[in-house]
Amino acid sequence: MKKVVVILALLFLICHGTDAAPQVFSHDDSESVIGSVVTYTAKARESLIEVARTFDLGFNEIAAANPGVDPFVPGEGTTLAIPTSWILPDMGASEGIVINLSELRLYYFYQIGPAKFVQTFPIGIGSEGNDTPTGQFVVIEKIIQPSWHVPESIRKEKPYLPALVPPGPRNPLGSHAMRLSLPSILIHGTNKPWGVGRRVSHGCIRLYPEDIPVLFRSVQKNVKVTVVRQPVKAGLKGEKIYLEVHGDDAKGDSELISDAVSLLAKKRFLTLVSTEKLYHAIQEKKGTPVDISE
Numbered sequence: 082m083k084k085v086v087v088i089l090a091l092l093f094l095i096c097h098g099t100d101a102a103p104q105v106f107s108h109d110d111s112e113s114v115i116g117s118v119v120t121y122t123a124k125a126r127e128s129l130i131e132v133a134r135t136f137d138l139g140f141n142e143i144a145a146a147n148p149g150v151d152p153f154v155p156g157e158g159t160t161l162a163i164p165t166s167w168i169l170p171d172m173g174a175s176e177g178i179v180i181n182l183s184e185l186r187l188y189y190f191y192q193i194g195p196a197k198f199v200q201t202f203p204i205g206i207g208s209e210g211n212d213t214p215t216g217q218f219v220v221i222e223k224i225i226q227p228s229w230h231v232p233e234s235i236r237k238e239k240p241y242l243p244a245l246v247p248p249g250p251r252n253p254l255g256s257h258a259m260r261l262s263l264p265s266i267l268i269h270g271t272n273k274p275w276g277v278g279r280r281v282s283h284g285c286i287r288l289y290p291e292d293i294p295v296l297f298r299s300v301q302k303n304v305k306v307t308v309v310r311q312p313v314k315a316g317l318k319g320e321k322i323y324l325e326v327h328g329d330d331a332k333g334d335s336e337l338i339s340d341a342v343s344l345l346a347k348k349r350f351l352t353l354v355s356t357e358k359l360y361h362a363i364q365e366k367k368g369t370p371v372d373i374s375e
Contacts, residue, residue: 104137104165104200104201105198105200106198106200107196107197107198108169108197108198109197111317112316112317112318113168113169113316113318114168114169114316114317114318114323114370115168115169115199116166116167117165117166118146118164118166119163120160120161121161121163122158122159122160123155123156123157123158123159123160123161125157126154126157127155127157128152128154129144129147129150129161130152130153130275132161132163133203133277133278134289136163137165137202137292138163138165139185139186139203139279140275140279141185141368142164142184142186142203142368143161143163143164145327145367145368145369146161146163146164146367146368147161148365164367164368164369166369166370167186167201167369168314168315168323168325168370169188169199169314170309170311170314171311171314171315175188175190177190177305177306177307178220178304178305178306180204180213180306180308180309181309181310181311182213182308183327183329184312184327184368185204185205185206185278185279185280186201186203187201187203187204187268187286187288188200188201189296189299189300191299200295200296202295202296203277203288203289203292204277204278204286204288205271205277205278205279205280205281205286205287205288206280206282206284206286206287207283207284207285208280208282209280211282211283211284213266213282213285213286213308214263214266214284214308215308215310216263216308217305217307218261218262218263218266218305218307219261219306220259220260220261220262220301220302220306221261221302222259222260222302223257223258223260223297223300223302224260225257225297226256226257227248227252227254227257228245228246228247228254229245229246229252229254230244230245231244231246232265232283234283235283250272251272253271253273254267254269254270255269255270255271255272255287255288255290255293256270256290256293257269257293257294258270259300266284266285266286267285267286268285268286268287268293268296268306269286270287270288270290271287271289271290271293274289312327312328312332312340313326313327313340313341313363315341315344315348315350317348317350318370322345322350322353322354322372322373322374323371324341324345324354324362324371324373325370325371326341326362326363326366326367326371327366327368328366328368334364337363338360341359345359353374353375354374354375355374355375358371358372358373
């Protein structure tokens with residue numbers, strides 16, 4: 082069965098293009114932890130920003146997984162944790178696109194026959210005061226080589242900008258864009274890839290230039306898009322319980338603990354976890370699944 086699943090996944094990627102190296106996983110309803118954390122040895126003059134992009138991660142993810150490491154000069158020979166493992170957002174029956182603002186990551190759920198897959202990408206989102214809205218939307222328009230109609234609010238901040246920026250290297254929308262049913266919000270590429278994994282946009286969701294064509298070809302119009310804020314996620318892999326915690330400016334440790342306890346109780350995991358491991362995971366906020374099993 083596993084070979085069949087892998088073949089189906091490869092066929093999907095062949096049909097939809099392979100410009101980037103997106104994270105694609107098969108999954109089922111019994112387990113919600115995907116991927117695995119690996120290590121990487123930093124090269125001379127290599128920054129965490131470059132390493133993150135190499136592994137299709139956002140800057141936030143690699144920085145949180147490697148506390149104390151200089152993000153600009155980690156140093157040749159430094160062993161880095163590469164956090165390519167995630168707990169799927171708590172959505173019940175997941176479908177279409179799910180965006181978790183707390184972890185700055187997008188998940189695209191799809192099926193090929195009975196087999197279920199999830200494809201995941203790092204993203205950049207709205208900055209403070211330009212928060213990306215939560216809620217349920219659909220993709221209403223797909224645009225190749227979009228022009229950027231500069232909003233008046235941005236032109237007030239930057240009056241030197243023209244009313245319209247045509248497609249090209251100076252266009253912040255990148256090569257592809259998908260408009261949501263909240264028309265002011267787009268999922269698009271970027272000409273500033275360093276902003277992936279950061280809160281730097283005016284509310285839109287941006288992907289690496291090599292990732293946006295892959296998602297664009299995979300997603301059809303009218304696909305459901307759910308935007309949530311889940312700084313704490315819990316999941317099962319094998320017989321072990323995992324917790325994934327992300328720093329959230331709106332929530333302190335006490336609120337995160339409350340969220341974790343409520344989520345674990347909802348999933349009937351609460352009696353199976355170590356309180357000490359739970360508190361430690363909350364304090365570290367490494368953004369990767371941590372085993373908190375008793």
